[in-house]
Amino acid sequence: MPGRFDISSRIVSQKEIAPDTFLLRLYAPEIAENAVPGQFVMVRPGLEEERDPLLRRPFSVHRADPDAQQIEILYRVVGRGTRMIARKQAGSHLQVLGPLGRGFSLPKGKIPILVGGGLGTAPLLFLADVLEEKRAVVVLGAVTRSQLLRLQDFSSTGLEVLVATEDGSLGNRGLVTEVLDRLLGRLEKDARKNVVVFSCGPMPMMRAVAGLCGNYSVECQVSLETAMACGLGLCLGCAVCSDTGAFLHVCRQGPVFPAGQVDWSKI
Amino acid sequence: MSAGKARFFLQAKWTGARSKMSRQQQTFLGNGPEMKVSIGKLELKNPVMLASGTCGYGPELADVLDLTNIGAIVVKGISMEPRAGNPPPRIAETPCGLLNAIGLENVGVEAFISSKLPWLHERNITTIVNILGNSVGEYQALAARLNKCPGIHALEVNISCPNVKEGGVAFGTDPEQAAKVAGAVVQACDLPVIVKLSPNVSDICSIARAVEDAGASAVSLINTILGMAIDIQKKTPVLGNVFGGLSGPAIKPVALRMVWQAARCVDIPVIGVGGITSASDALEFFMAGACAVQVGTATLVDPGAAGRVLQGIVDFMQENHYQSLKELRIGP
Numbered sequence: 189m190p191g192r193f194d195i196s197s198r199i200v201s202q203k204e205i206a207p208d209t210f211l212l213r214l215y216a217p218e219i220a221e222n223a224v225p226g227q228f229v230m231v232r233p234g235l236e237e238e239r240d241p242l243l244r245r246p247f248s249v250h251r252a253d254p255d256a257q258q259i260e261i262l263y264r265v266v267g268r269g270t271r272m273i274a275r276k277q278a279g280s281h282l283q284v285l286g287p288l289g290r291g292f293s294l295p296k297g298k299i300p301i302l303v304g305g306g307l308g309t310a311p312l313l314f315l316a317d318v319l320e321e322k323r324a325v326v327v328l329g330a331v332t333r334s335q336l337l338r339l340q341d342f343s344s345t346g347l348e349v350l351v352a353t354e355d356g357s358l359g360n361r362g363l364v365t366e367v368l369d370r371l372l373g374r375l376e377k378d379a380r381k382n383v384v385v386f387s388c389g390p391m392p393m394m395r396a397v398a399g400l401c402g403n404y405s406v407e408c409q410v411s412l413e414t415a416m417a418c419g420l421g422l423c424l425g426c427a428v429c430s431d432t433g434a435f436l437h438v439c440r441q442g443p444v445f446p447a448g449q450v451d452w453s454k455i
Numbered sequence: 456m457s458a459g460k461a462r463f464f465l466q467a468k469w470t471g472a473r474s475k476m477s478r479q480q481q482t483f484l485g486n487g488p489e490m491k492v493s494i495g496k497l498e499l500k501n502p503v504m505l506a507s508g509t510c511g512y513g514p515e516l517a518d519v520l521d522l523t524n525i526g527a528i529v530v531k532g533i534s535m536e537p538r539a540g541n542p543p544p545r546i547a548e549t550p551c552g553l554l555n556a557i558g559l560e561n562v563g564v565e566a567f568i569s570s571k572l573p574w575l576h577e578r579n580i581t582t583i584v585n586i587l588g589n590s591v592g593e594y595q596a597l598a599a600r601l602n603k604c605p606g607i608h609a610l611e612v613n614i615s616c617p618n619v620k621e622g623g624v625a626f627g628t629d630p631e632q633a634a635k636v637a638g639a640v641v642q643a644c645d646l647p648v649i650v651k652l653s654p655n656v657s658d659i660c661s662i663a664r665a666v667e668d669a670g671a672s673a674v675s676l677i678n679t680i681l682g683m684a685i686d687i688q689k690k691t692p693v694l695g696n697v698f699g700g701l702s703g704p705a706i707k708p709v710a711l712r713m714v715w716q717a718a719r720c721v722d723i724p725v726i727g728v729g730g731i732t733s734a735s736d737a738l739e740f741f742m743a744g745a746c747a748v749q750v751g752t753a754t755l756v757d758p759g760a761a762g763r764v765l766q767g768i769v770d771f772m773q774e775n776h777y778q779s780l781k782e783l784r785i786g787p
Contacts, residue, residue, distance in 0.1 A: 192518055194758060232756070239704040239732060240551045243756055285519075285758070417546050417553060418755035421515040423508070424531075424557045425546035435539055435560065440515075454542075 192420075193218035197284040199276055200258055206334060208265045209307070210274050211250070217257035219286045223249045225315035226291025226411055226444040229261070230419040232283040233272040241269045246416045248311035248388070248443075249287060262310040262337065288419045289443050292409055298384040300324040301371060302347075303397050305364055305389025309337050311411050312388055316345045325350065325371065329364030329393070333357035364389070365396040372404040380406050387411070387447075391455050398447035408447035414438045429454035488772040489779045492526070492747050494724050495647030495672030497609050499526040499581060499747065502780060503737070503765040506728050506751030507532055507585035507611060507651070508557065512571040513578075519758040524765070526747060527581040530571070532613050534587050535597060537563035542695040547684045552705030552730075553752050554682055556696035559587055559616055564600055576606025583649065587613040591626075591639050598643035610646050612636060612671075615653030615678035616700070627653035627678075630665035641670035649726065652676040652717070654706075659713050660720040667721045675726035675749060676717055677710045703752040704730045711743050718744025719787065732760065734767020741768075741783040 193216075200213040219229060230244035251260040265271050276282060292315055294300070299321055304312045309328055316326055326345075329352040330336045336358060342349050351359025352367050360367055368385070375383065387397040388411035401408035416426040421440035429451040430436045436445060490501040507529040510516055522528055540560025547554040562571065567584075575582045584607050588594040594612065601607055614627035614636055626632045633650070641648050650666040652659065654677035663674050679700025684693040710729020718725045727740030728749040737748045753760035777783060 194519055236757070237733070241548060242551055242553060242703050242752070243548050283757075415544055415546050415548075417548075417555075418509075418758075420511075420519075420755075420758060422511045422758075423546065423555065423755050424540060424560050425555060427540060427543045427545055427560070429542070433539075435543075 191218075191222040192286065192288060193222075194283065194285045195219070196281045199278050199280050199282060201278050202274070202276060204274075205262075206337060209337065210263055210265070212261040212263065212273070214259050214261065214282065214284060215257060216259050216284055216286075219249070219284065220252045220257050220259050221254045223252045223259065223287035223314075224291040225249070225318055226311050226409075227287040227289050228311075228419070228443060229259070229284050229286030229288065230416075231261070231273060231285075233269040236283070241272070243269075243417050244283075244285065244419065245269045245273070246288075246413075246419055246439075248411065249314055250310050251314050251317060262307065262313075264307050285419060289439055290441065292386050292411075292444050294319070295384055295407065298382050298407070301368065301383060301385045302326045303364055303368055303385055303387040303389070305329045305393040306331075306335065307337065308387070308389025308393070308411075309342075310388065312386065313338055313341055313345075315386060316342055316347055319345075319347070322346060324348075327352070327364050327367050327371070329353065329367070329389070331355065363396075364393065365400060368397060369400055372400060372406055375404075380404050383407070384409070394447075395452045395455065398450070398452055401447060409444050410447045410450065411444045412438050412442050412450070487769055488777055490769065492724070492780065494609060494649065494726075494747070497581075497647045497672075501526045501765055502741075502747035503761050503768070504529055504583070504726070504747060504749045505754060505761055506749035507613070508555075509751040509754045512567070513575050513580060513582075516754070516758055520754075520762055522580045523578060525581075525761050526765075527583050527608065528575070529583040529585050529611050529749065530567075530575075531561055532559050532585040532587045532616065533561050533564050533567050533597065533601075534559065534589075535564055535593055535600075537561065537566065544693060544695055545699075547693040547699070549682070549684055549701065550705060552701050552703040553755070554684055554694060554699040554701050555679070556694045556699035558696065564597055568601070568604055572604060572606050581608050582606055583609045583611050585611040585613050585651070586640070587616060588636075591635050594636050595639040595643045598640040598646075598648075602644035602646060607646065609649060609672070610640060610644065611649040611651050611675060612640050613651050613678070615651050615655075627651075627662065628656050630661045633662050634665040634669040637666040637671045638669035647672035649673045649675050651678055651728075652713075653678050654709055654713055654729075655681050659716050663717045663721045663725075667723050671723060673724040673726055673746075674717060674721065675728055677706070677713050677729045680706050680709060702730070704732055704736075706730045707736060707739075711739055714740055714745050715743040718784075731764065732756075734764050734771060737764050737768055738771055738783060741780055742785045744784055746780065
């Protein structure tokens with residue numbers, strides 16, 4: 189797999205954009221130039237000589253800016269490792285390995301629908317940035333308005349953005365899947381062949397998205413998240429069950445998979 | 456220590472020569488402190504290997520680590536038939552450590568020979584194949600099958616995997632069984648045979664001696680330590696397999712102690728494995744009596760770790776005027 193780099197990356201900026209949710213901007217020329225939407229990086233929380241926490245943490249590339257030679261990572265503090273990263277200030281460095289994995293594949297001529305829940309919006313903004321098909325639709329969901337992330341940035345891409353919040357504080361009251369259901373339901377049977385859904389979010393949401401797309405016979409790609417040690421295909425730790433009963437490895441075969449390849453009953 | 460200790464150093468041949476080359480060249484061309492090490496009839500250019508299960512079959516690491524500079528790669532454990540491995544979750548991070556229950560997922564011996572080995576062979580990468588069977592017969596058949604394959608330099612016999620129901624560690628916890636497996640593999644091939652030992656035993660010396668007597672060229676230790684983690688919110692074990700093998704810096708003191716013990720009860724080379732993350736870790740193992748080391752979990756965190764460990768060993772030896780690795784060993 190060509191084009192992977194392990195670099196000491198300077199923090200350009202780090203902002204807490206929602207409670208415990210951070211936007212990290214890194215100077216990483218090699219990664220910014222080579223990454224495609226859906227790929228990820230592995231970030232070491234501590235210094236080289238520190239052994240605890242031991243493993244790097246995987247993060248989707250949230251945005252890549254080859255001109256500025258920078259990438260963005262959107263993440264939430266969920267444990268010790270992410271807390272350590274969140275404490276780092278602009279000007280300090282993080283060891284970053286990437287870009288890793290297989291990203292979204294963009295079928296020619298199909299109209300994309302991007303479906304993100306909560307922090308699942310992380311890989312989708314990069315995708316929205318590079319889409320040439322301007323008829324694409326973005327559907328974003330969260331529990332409440334304050335947890336809808338990067339809404340303004342999605343709108344700035346010029347794509348149509350639909351919003352759902354569970355408490356009705358913004359957009360449709362309910363789940364993103366209900367919005368997706370209505371969108372797909374409105375399409376003629378033939379038109380569904382010309383649509384592709386890209387989804388990232390909590391597993392129950394993606395399972396529901398995959399189910400809907402299956403029912404409507406719409407192509408669907410999902411970006412999966414698992415515990416991961418190396419990100420390189422060395423440890424085989426990031427296995428998920430496939431429809432054939434064999435295991436898929438999220439770090440190398442994914443993190444983006446055709447939804448039909450995944451055994452959703454075992455996730 | 457047994458009386459035959461000196462043989463260890465005869466088998467682990469060290470020669471020395473110096474020239475005015477760059478430090479990098481000295482390391483990799485064998486000048487500077489003598490770094491060559493012999494395991495049976497196999498001579499390694501240096502004593503730093505990549506541990507099985509943490510380096511895939513090679514290509515996975517190729518763009519982030521120069522495998523031709525490494526003493527040897529020990530590829531992911533191979534069985535006769537492909538194995539799917541254990542259900543997820545397969546890994547859990549613990550303080551300074553990693554629990555895994557991969558379950559020896561591998562492509563099987565035939566696919567390894569046809570689709571994995573040629574890549575290593577074409578690049579002249581010193582390749583040690585880790586093998587695993589459900590029975591003595593399967594170990595023997597694997598050794599026979601791999602024996603004449605070009606590009607294989609040695610076998611490492613895995614009698615210590617804690618994550619599979621049959622075989623694996625069952626052979627590694629009983630000296631008699633361990634000797635049976637080792638003897639069968641030695642008989643079935645002309646390659647140097649390394650036996651990888653389990654730490655999940657009460658008397659490492661009896662196992663090490665048993666495989667030495669059965670004709671093994673070396674022992675490598677330790678494999679992972681059996682452990683587990685529980686998710687208190689879900690009230691369930693974290694790993695799909697319930698138990699897993701603990702690796703990483705957390706196990707280094709245990710590995711070091713067992714290498715010290717093994718090095719003092721067998722005459723064949725002892726290869727140190729377990730939590731080696733830096734050159735200073737590796738140097739501790741040489742001081743304990745190891746003739747070579749394997750870098751494992753550290754590669755998962757930092758794919759270039761083995762190269763850094765190797766360079767650090769050379770630097771330390773030069774700064775402290777050690778001419779050869781054997782001088783590092785403490786006492787008898």
